[in-house]
Amino acid sequence: MENRITTRVNLEHYGFAGMDASQLGAIKSAADYYHIAITPTRIYGMTGLAFLHVLDERAIHPNAGPPIPDIYRLASNLGVHIEGIHAHADGETFADLQAEAWNRARAAVDSGKPVFAKNIAQLDQTSVITGYDETGYYIDSWHTGYQHSEDVIPWNLLGLSRCPCVNCALERSQAEPSAATGGVVSLHWASPAAAEDELAAFEEALRFVLRLNTEAAYEEFGQTYYVGPRAYEEWIAAIERDAVLKYDFALVIEVVSEARLHAKLFLEEMKDACSAEARQAVDEAIQLYSEISMRVRRLKEQYPYEQPRELFGRGDKEDLLASLREISVLEQRALGSLQQIQLSL
Template sequence: MENRFTTRLTLNNYGFAGMDASQLGAIKSVADFYQIPLTPTRIYGMTGLAFLHVLDERCIHPNAGPPVPEIYRLARNLGIRIEGIHQFAEGEAFTVLQAEAWDKARAAVDSNKPVFAKHIAQLDQTSVITGYDEVGYYIDSWHTGYQHSEDVIPWNLLGLSLCPCVNCLEERKHSKPRDTTSGIVSLHWADPVAAGDELFTFKEAIRFVLRMNEEAVYEEFGQTYFVGSRAYEEWINAIQHDVVLKFDFALVIEVVHEARSHAKLFLEEMKDQLNMESQKSLEEAIHIYTEISTRTRVLRDKYPYEQLRVLFSAIEKEEMLTILRELSILEKKALALLSEIYSVI
């Protein structure tokens, strides 16, 4: 590759906008960059993630499951066209893919387009790429603020989730060395476009949610993911068999709670947009998502971020499983109501 630069180039007024679902946080970051008035609630609702529950096969990775291409396709309806690379590779093909992403990222930043990537720092988390120099990427993410978090990430580390912050460096000293010859390269850039029709956008999101729940299980890059009721079954079973640590549960429940809180708010916002036929089901759905949000908040508050990597006590486990079983029942009812709404709009 031609070395055509010697100094750092930075995108102005571009930074990570937050949100526990960091792939949606990246969309919000792009919206803010282009001054598109999109709230987190609207992004959650119109991409369908407000209503989805997806878990990896080990039931421990937040943001691992929701299919990135689908989420970014739906973002087009919000007025943001997202293009990029989302692919697994190994060996020489992995290096070639990293180099391709490096070229694409620099070209986007050169054109004043926002860029973001998954697996560039934290596993399964999305970070925004604020600029680059001759070595690699500069990012803004959930770890920004920690010592060394703003250090450059060499371009050939994309896809390896090697966050440079002091906490992650220390953690890696005590864990097994990671494979550095393969990974998922998931890097994207975005342009503003005309937004889609409001009702069409809503129907597209609900269609996506219903389809994912109907499929219940899917594969991506050799990993299995569970959706909806099946995700709750697997989650409950994993906790019963002491597979899930407090640390992992805290990260997952944080994302689930954020999603369901926005589900309630989003449906309230849609009241005036939907026809009279759907209003009864809509009101019931708002009530149920309020219940779901309340229960997930109980679990989130009991196990906040940065839990120890230890198992739950017998009492803790029983209390948690009771709530998760209640949530599973409520989620089934909520999904049935979404199906009713979809059928009459």
């Protein structure tokens, strides 16, 4: 039998830049590729994710909720223009959407544009697409470095979360067989763009954050997502009824911890650019997000990554719920400060 000849097209000097909020990591990866000097803190702040807490209806999926179209639209204010596909489909429509994404991705790579996709490897996580061959995609993600993690992912598996690494493959083999015929196809590519004035961009990000918190919940692709104080209420209720495992909590709190650290740092960066009237509210917000960041970090340290898939013990659960209730109160006060900043800009 003759060996199959593989023609692989790679995008040089492009890889995953990290960040627990992997959709923001993809923005950072694209910015680095184009040599656009943007820090993780600035990405978190100007997309609003520094100040958001979005939780899926089961309260267990990190990175599931933040609305991708809005986040990527706000990224254009930083000088990274993002286009792409973000849709759910089933059956033949899903297959057609996968094929469209495959054609768009190859065209983007061929023209030297960085590409990234959600649900290509891990569920709700975003990976960067570093190249392709006639079979499918090559990616860089949080799992790169594990055995088989750099193997090709067939193009018709996009949207089905099929990380090829040995750990994910083993976990899938031990799970109940799934005959998924649909899913979310979320694939995007980026181009450089003119950055927006930073105060105008800041004000737009705050409007987005405050609007989403006022709405408190939204639907996307048949799923409900909760925002801000409502997200904390649902999180607390889910833990109370033993619907959240330590493993799930650890993954979610990790993302919240990263966001709140950057909330504090971002406001410190923006303070001098704000009006004198706004600075008092900025100072108050910095103080509140510093306190929130410290409390959330403690929970992250108490329940670090790779917790067991078990429920919280009674004493641990009571302490955890008390901490989350206190953090929720601080979050509501912090949102009030953001509103004052937005009104004063």
